Amino acid sequence: MRMLLIHSDYLEFEAKDKTKIAEETDVLNGKMEECLTTFIAVERDDEENVEGIIRGAVEEIEKVAKQLKIDNIVVYPYAHLSSDLSSPEVAKNVLKGIEEELKNKNYNVLRAPFGWYKAFKISCKGHPLSELSRKISPKEEEKEKEKTPS
């Protein structure tokens, strides 16, 4: 997975037209202010461990969000960050999984729909931590702790 994280004054989008792989959704536009915008490309390697890549992505997002003291997160599909993409089905599952996991951790999450041509506006703050890129690998399961004999 490739991810570009932008500390934003705002991110606003409007879905315009479907591509052939468009997600069915009612969320065709949205805006968030004072947010961490995460542009995400799910890659072929990620298909081997969907749960692990969701965990790895959420961990990385949370690390940056905590540094920036931010609760608002935009999850934005961005195929242009990679030339070795996963299938659309896997990408949708991963993006939805990241949304769900961040919501479980009490972040406010706006997720832009997958597979649509979208207009967007963004304002990047411009301080040294406001633009970061990451290559993220699947997070391995923690080893089950050795059970003490009962």
Add this chain to the structure above:
Amino acid sequence: MRMLLIHSDYLEFEAKDKTKIAEETDVLNGKMEECLTTFIAVERDDEENVEGIIRGAVEEIEKVAKQLKIDNIVVYPYAHLSSDLSSPEVAKNVLKGIEEELKNKNYNVLRAPFGWYKAFKISCKGHPLSELSRKISPKEEEKEKEKTPS
């Protein structure tokens, strides 16, 4: 070279702080409207043929600009598009070369300075051709035409 081309309602930037590799410049902010914004990462491979990569980039930019019927072009350094970057010196020369070549072809060009932390605002139009990514290779010299004997 990796390039992300965005057909934009506007691109606006403000240079905030220098990094160690910052270009000396008086152009610390700028705005362009109805433009093609080209986010560019110059890569290590490009070092072998600086003139060729400038030609290849300009050719690709011009192709898209003509399709969109656009005369306004923003050249914006964007290291986050690659994990195999050229030296900063080569990157600066390539970006300046692209600016110069586009100006020679009568485009209006706004180039954002290299190596600064920059705030920026962009609005992407959202039609099918408004977001394109390209891997660009150096353009080879055309074979010198065989001279006819005098």
